[in-house]
Amino acid sequence: MSSTLRVLPSPSADVYAELGQALRRLIPAERLVTDPLRLLAYGTDASLYRLIPKIVVRAETEQEVRDVLACCRRYHAPVTFRAAGTSLSGQAITDSVLITLSDNWTGISVENGGETIRLQPGVIGAHANRRLVPYSRKIGPDPASIDAAKIGGIAANNASGMCCGTHENSYQTVQSMRIVLADGTLLDTADKASRAAFQKSHGVLLDKLSQLSRNLKANGPLAERVRHKYRIKNTTGYSLNALVDFEDPIDILQHLLIGSEGTLAFISEITYRTVVDLPKKASALAVFPDIGEACRTVPLLKKTPVAAVELLDSPAMRAVEDKPGMPKSIVGTPDGAAALLIETRAADEETLKANMAAISAVLDKATTLSPPIFSTDPKETAIFWNVRKGVFPAVAAIRPPGSTVIIEDVAFKIEDLAAGVLDLQDLFDKHGYVGCCIYGHALDGNMHFVIYHDFSIPSELERYRKFIEAVCDMVVKKYDGSLKAEHGTGRNMAPFVELEWGEAAYQLMVEIKSLLDPENMLNPGVVLNDDASIFTKNLKPMPTTSPLIDACMECGFCEPQCPSNGLTLTPRQRIAGWREVNRLAKVGADPAQQADLRKRYAYDGTRTCAACGLCSTVCPMGINTGKLIKSLRTEDWSGFGKAVGSWTSRNYGSMLALSGPGLAAVGVARALVGNKGFDGLAGAARKVSGGLVPKVTHNVPTRISYKPRDSVVAGRKVVYLPSCATRSMGPAGDDPVRESVPEVFQRLMEKVGFQVIYPKNLGGLCCGQPWDTQGLKDVADAKAAELEAALFAASDGGKLPIVSDTSTCSYRMKEYLGDRLKLRDVVDFLHDEVLPKLNVQKKQGTVMLHLNCGAKKMGLEGKLVAIAKACAETVIQPEQMTCCGFAGMWGFTTPELNEHATRHLAKQVPHDCHDGYSSNRTCEIGLADQAGIPYRSIVHLVAKATGA
Known part of the structure; x- marks a missing residue:
């Protein structure tokens, strides 16, 4: 391999210690990570590789990035930039300095009537698209990870997806x-003054870029090869097409940065031209007798108005056919069969019908196992796409415990798709891969294949090496395809860049790297790497730890949902950390090292987890x-602690009664010194006690002791279960709404003709959530069983x-009950x-709405929003907030979790908004604390709008 890349010697431990001290003078300590648990956790990405950074910097501003780079240059310490870390090729990890984005990089500016959008690199792709919905537009890139991937990574990897193609x-x-x-x-490429200043300070660099462009264009065969390579998807190496597509060296520079994986510069902001998001959509699933026939149909479909064509081979269909909601057409298909999932889009119904007719004409001439029929029903088409979305997790879920799941992506010219896919299948057989699958974006010739290895077995490493080398030889030498179509070069294809591109093009890439990063300080080893074996080194250990998490691929899709993201750890990081705790125990590591990691995990991993389970709603594996x-x-509970927990369960009614005097005392103190005075005194008491005194504020509920009353109507009977929270916690002391939730809800029910029935012995009943959250599952389930018996009797x-x-209680009981009772x-x-039975009048202007984790896990977001919109003129759902982090009693004992999860809430409350609503009483306490307005049950809003 030919190269002239500069290789810096690795700094010593002493140098990193000095660098850490220097960085502390630039960055606040809370945004510098140096402890072993969080270094491991923050350094984990979605790839099969593991490098542990020496220092993690959570940068907040452009200037901080510049300062950190200058500091690292002085100490010759390499730097890697990290956005979401959903990348699959090892480009977001380092054993040096890792710069990650704090949540201060989420600026979005929609401009020119939605035709452009200016984004900071910390914006999640789906959030950008959400802002563009009113304009019927979206950003062009549409990676499968768009709900987690951030713009910085999307641009730096030139991520694509199902529809954006090339x-x-x-x-x-x-x-x-x-x-x-x-x-x-x-450099701001949109600013004339910045461009002029850069031309003055970096004229030599720009001249050299122009010269590289002229040289390439003058080399006809090489220029044509570059153009040819980008006629299909390609993210292998640098974007050499920038040198043939543009004249202005600044335009060349900014396009070279696309797909450069943080090895050439840091993108601190990007403005995209948006694309039209056509509103009318139709999908069809066509099943073919063999994969060759399916692939041969793709070039014919490309000539029709298709928006996406996704291929699934037989193992892919087998993996998902037994999942709930799968279409019958993929069940029991013969071995070797394949499917094409097709979507077309249009601006209006007439055009959509014409599109379907044109596509159907092609499918009619193909050999299919059954006639494919288009559907425009969103529910039915969602089922089709759930097939595609379910493939990767379904295949990954059946891998042997302790093995690493690997997803690779290559691209063929569309006319070579059938032969290339068949050759891939032959390589599976030759190298002994069973149960692996091929699927992907057939319209672009872009195929993903999934394999798995247990790299703790030495022979597996050698098998992987031989297989990857064979794939590279086949894709490049036989088909002149792309070794990386959309996942980025990273570390695993860096040794093969020259194989794909040839020596001349590779040397051009080396010149680009040397020109923009002469010290090879930015993400060294990524994209270009002289080590031919780097793709088999630094492999991530995946030790078995618990059946609850062993299937985790560490993809990071969970992270945007987690309330402790940025405070301590995310679900991915908790799993990575716990795996390391177990690995150290298995290898007999230094006991002091093990004890230190466990101690850190007790707070970062265990105490600050809300255990809300929202991670499971987006996890490809469904891991909670x-x-x-x-x-x-x-495991942390002693025998005595478990006994106390059991006693509190058996005497729960009395325990709730004992809370009354405490709430009453809070009310008296609040009345005496006022809200500010009370908050100050309570805060001081917590501080002096070292956190032993729970956090209480003026939003702590007033004391109530709800006594059920007989219904005044004799209509249809309904059993009503007011939670222990709503029947013991009234409104906050200064809330102008004074009635409790049960009072208002019963009145609503009676207004529409329901006769309300309560379960007997209500005072001591509970779903068990308080014990379940604490880890006392047996106690919690015993309490739930008691409640089930009472509900069974009350409901005849x-x-x-x-x-x-209360939604959290509803979710817990639904999980516990299964099909035994319909709650x-x-x-x-x-x-x-x-x-539907009430006369609803919008009596409220603007309201804040919080969808708590229980409601979200039950799929009630649409209904909660619909209720709020029916009752209020304007409904605001805060951005950058999922679970509020109050987590039942956790909001009193670990309030920093709630404070962190709701840190963006107050600034999103408009001046004309005075009320917030949810469906969980304890959540409403924490929300009110942070928003500065009362939060109440959605029941109150309905009552207000219907005169109840």
């Missing part, structure tokens, strides 16, 4: 950038990291509907059974 990716749609070069220079944390909390053996007024949440019941 015509709407970041390279094609970038309009301008703000760039920080390796030497710390800032909260269940792991609860199991660890179980399940014949009567049952309504719970409905208050949001569901209000939407379906109450609102």
